[in-house]
Amino acid sequence: MKKKILILPGDGIGPEIVTEAEKILNALSQRHDLEIEIEHGLIGGSAVDAAGSPLPAETLEKAKVSDAILLGAVGGPKWENIERALRPERGLLAIRSALGLYANLRPALLYQELADASTLKPEIVSNLDIMIVRELIGGIYFGQPRGIRVREDGQREGFNTLVYSESEIERIARVAFTIAQKRDRKVCSVDKANVLEATELWREVVTKVAADYPNVSLQHMYVDNAAMQLVRQPKQFDVIVTTNMFGDILSDLASMLTGSIGMLPSASINETGQGIYEPIHGSAPDITGQNKANPLATILSAAMMLRYSLDQPEQAARIETAVKRVLADGVRTADIATPGMRSVSTSGMGDAVLSALD
Numbered sequence: 306m307k308k309k310i311l312i313l314p315g316d317g318i319g320p321e322i323v324t325e326a327e328k329i330l331n332a333l334s335q336r337h338d339l340e341i342e343i344e345h346g347l348i349g350g351s352a353v354d355a356a357g358s359p360l361p362a363e364t365l366e367k368a369k370v371s372d373a374i375l376l377g378a379v380g381g382p383k384w385e386n387i388e389r390a391l392r393p394e395r396g397l398l399a400i401r402s403a404l405g406l407y408a409n410l411r412p413a414l415l416y417q418e419l420a421d422a423s424t425l426k427p428e429i430v431s432n433l434d435i436m437i438v439r440e441l442i443g444g445i446y447f448g449q450p451r452g453i454r455v456r457e458d459g460q461r462e463g464f465n466t467l468v469y470s471e472s473e474i475e476r477i478a479r480v481a482f483t484i485a486q487k488r489d490r491k492v493c494s495v496d497k498a499n500v501l502e503a504t505e506l507w508r509e510v511v512t513k514v515a516a517d518y519p520n521v522s523l524q525h526m527y528v529d530n531a532a533m534q535l536v537r538q539p540k541q542f543d544v545i546v547t548t549n550m551f552g553d554i555l556s557d558l559a560s561m562l563t564g565s566i567g568m569l570p571s572a573s574i575n576e577t578g579q580g581i582y583e584p585i586h587g588s589a590p591d592i593t594g595q596n597k598a599n600p601l602a603t604i605l606s607a608a609m610m611l612r613y614s615l616d617q618p619e620q621a622a623r624i625e626t627a628v629k630r631v632l633a634d635g636v637r638t639a640d641i642a643t644p645g646m647r648s649v650s651t652s653g654m655g656d657a658v659l660s661a662l663d
């Protein structure tokens with residue numbers, strides 16, 4: 306049976322980068338009998354404009370019946386000051402939550418050809434391969450109560466709630482340990498247990514879960530130290546497991562170790578293996594419409610989709626190999642450009658990957 310893929314381009318550079326990934330998927334489906342059926346939908350600010358909601362009911366219905374979703378990016382200055390419930394980011398958070406996508410995998414992998422594009426010294430980042438496992442539908446992003454209220458003294462105050470239940474912590478810890486078993490068998494759990502009770506419990510539960518994975522070593526680290534260690538000596542890490550907000554921050558940090566935030570794909574998966582695949586970067590309003598954005602994070606997200614939700618590891622590897630070839634050939638978008646390399650546009654990069662596919 307054909308696998309159903311829903312494509313949600315979103316806002317800003319979203320449509321441009323997603324078009325390139327779609328080209329690759331179509332080529333694989335023609336050349337290698339990949340049985341897929343692609344549909345499109347609206348999300349984010351463009352959905353607010355067209356349908357009055359950042360996650361229209363129609364999009365959610367399509368998402369529920371799809372095997373996997375490929376998403377571009379959401380947000381932009383146009384929607385920054387609209388009513389909170391209509392903001393583009395709310396659409397993204399709502400679809401993650403509605404589909405139960407609690408496990409967010411963000412691999413920070415350095416392509417050797419890009420060692421010079423990193424702002425860190427090549428010897429610090431060469432062969433870097435970290436997997437950040439971010440809890441995605443709990444913690445301070447979703448905790449209640451939340452809001453902005455007026456105090457008795459007339460001042461306004463903003464408030465959010467950081468809350469994690471034992472079962473939420475346990476299931477994300479199991480994902481991290483399971484992934485570590487297929488890698489270097491090291492998990493670093495990142496928290497702020499010295500200050501925040503929610504993460505004191507996090508540490509306790511992760512430690513308990515670790516007993517079921519005796520071949521994986523577990524280390525705990527406070528988030529401030531983890532941020533420092535990531536730029537000091539990033540290769541000490543194998544798998545990092547952490548809360549929603551810490552994962553958001555540390556994954557942006559880790560992306561720069563690999564040369565550019567334009568390189569990092571992600572997978573957000575639920576209990577059934579269904580997932581949303583998206584680059585970790587945002588909608589980049591400053592370069593929207595200029596055919597300048599790096600589509601590789603999205604193309605690599607499509608590869609993750611084939612591997613994790615569509616059970617097509619060979620096709621995933623085909624895409625990843627093609628990306629490596631293109632980088633080895635010196636093809637670069639602006640964000641990863643270094644002297645002597647061949648500069649290409651967004652579509653130029655997509656075409657290069659397409660012709661490097663075997």
Ligand code: IPM
Pocket residue numbers: 379380394397398553585
């Ligand atoms: C990400 C993004 C989102 C997040 C935003 C757009 C809501 O930064 O996927 O990392 O904070 O999760």
Ligand code: MG
Pocket residue numbers: 553554557585
């Ligand atoms: Mg982020």
